[in-house]
Amino acid sequence: MKIICSKADLAKGVGIVSKAVPSKTTMPILECILIDATLDIIRLTANDMELGIQTEIDGDIREHGMIAIDAKIFLEIVRKLPDSDIVIETDEKDQMTITCEKAKFDIMGRSGDDFSYLPVIEKTETVTISQFTLKEVIRQTIFSIADNESNKLMTGELFEIKDGVLRVVSLDGHRISIRKIELKEECQDHKIVVPGKTLMEISKILSGEAESQVSMYFTGNHIVFEFDRTVVVSRLIEGEYFKIDQMLSSDYETKVRINKRDFLNCIDRATLLVKEGDKKPIIINIGDDVMELRIKSQFGSMNEDIMITKEGKDLMIGFNPKFLIDALRVIDDEEVDLYLMNAKAPCFIKDETESYIYLILPVNFNAI
């Protein structure tokens, strides 16, 4: 194989597919990316059997062929080469030579034959949304997946298509995050659970432009994302997702409208007094026009008043401050509405059209 491509194109392509390279594995071939120039286009592929990414790059193919190469070292070399044309040549023993200006690297590659290609997915129906929307939806929900493996379904996100609406849901047993997107085209109903890892990695690759589109295909076992010149294929998490609708309610006894930035800054200050792993709740005391927040720990205590607009009853309720911070950070609105029932019932943060809903369970506290 002999190919020539620009440093910028190669670095971008290798950066994209590297997201599917596992950090730990017992199979060295999985730590590789495949450079495939057997046809008339240069394709880079990485595949850890759960998540696979393939992308095409521009370049000049002087001699067809393919090779697998350790992803980490190849990415580092490409990134540090001068901003110029890079020549990659391999011999019959899979020895690879990378030349760029006066620098020359000789690296041992592996035969491309050992490499697992991406599964072939039959593309039937497509769901298309903008890269911007997909990236936002992931950012606004990914924080509330569970990172433990004891309940596999909690490590993924529900992608549910029903009546022309895509609903993305994540939950970890203490809170639920929901985002709804109106789809532009008619589409069959689907209900699948996408691994959180896939969504985190794809979110790093998406350009996030509102004009660029992502096409999604679903099968019984896989989801495929296609955008720009990249294809991402991920296995799905098997099983029946939690029945979300039973947990949602639109009843409330207290409604609070509050400036999001003030609320967030205040909780942020309060958590200074709480060490990580320490489960001190922040106590919220809702009165007329004013909400008092307070927290107490071994280091001292803090309290602060924030102006609010209130409807309904007064209420005192406690929360894990981290859960409030996580939700408030990803909401783009300047003001948010909190809907509360009583000190034992969940708090809902949502907008009027319910394009987002954050449910947070309260915690017990000793009124000080």
Place this chain on the structure above:
Amino acid sequence: MKIICSKADLAKGVGIVSKAVPSKTTMPILECILIDATLDIIRLTANDMELGIQTEIDGDIREHGMIAIDAKIFLEIVRKLPDSDIVIETDEKDQMTITCEKAKFDIMGRSGDDFSYLPVIEKTETVTISQFTLKEVIRQTIFSIADNESNKLMTGELFEIKDGVLRVVSLDGHRISIRKIELKEECQDHKIVVPGKTLMEISKILSGEAESQVSMYFTGNHIVFEFDRTVVVSRLIEGEYFKIDQMLSSDYETKVRINKRDFLNCIDRATLLVKEGDKKPIIINIGDDVMELRIKSQFGSMNEDIMITKEGKDLMIGFNPKFLIDALRVIDDEEVDLYLMNAKAPCFIKDETESYIYLILPVNFNAI
């Protein structure tokens, strides 16, 4: 005590003195900073008995007094408060209340009486240099102190004043870094060893402006730095420093002039093939007009040619690439001169006036 000062002033002052707060200590009082408003100025002090820092801040003293407070938590609180006036009040039980707009923190302080003041140093003769120069000199030498404690003197830097020149030296057994500064004023000769930690911390506090001055005083056991409204007092390292002049030589058989950026980038690329802790040398082969660099490791090999101007003999020599990188990174010149004798003798990188000298010992290698 009751004082009022701006968030910006307080955050800056606490940030400065916090540099003298040890991260680990068995004496809780050392983790505190002292807020002293017993006189007509607000002074902040931290002192870990080796290094002490005191700074003055503007503010309104409503009630004289002083208090010691945990530095870490106090710094975090001050930083996260709104950009407004901060009121600090203490009661007779050393309970401290910090109020800023609607936020109020109650924190337990400690009696200021337990706090160790900075040692009183008699200021006799002063050496004055600009903040810019001191910051540069530290940056250009600090990387070659040794971080192990087996030879205490190697963890510090020699500050030697002789014939109106300040010479700053660090060494770790494999290399020596030397910077020389012509002093503007006449001054007695001095020879002291300043702890590396002191220099690292002071370098973070210095504004680095060429117009601002630092005054230095020396005693048998201490060095004092005074700048802006801050005083830094540090213990010295005791003992006789290494005899540097015996290790320096101006003889050479080969002189190479090379573009610093090209040289640095090339070594940087070469080290991609070397894992941390792996002691692979970079081999430099000096010929007429061209210098070849090459490195070989378990991952593969790399070589690159760089154009040079050479005087004297051809030479092949090996180095720990890190030592070359460290020295080249801190040199500001576009081109550097290397002076070499043979494959077993040290390499000198220095400018014509010897305002800087970097000595690096070569390493053995197997010519490939």
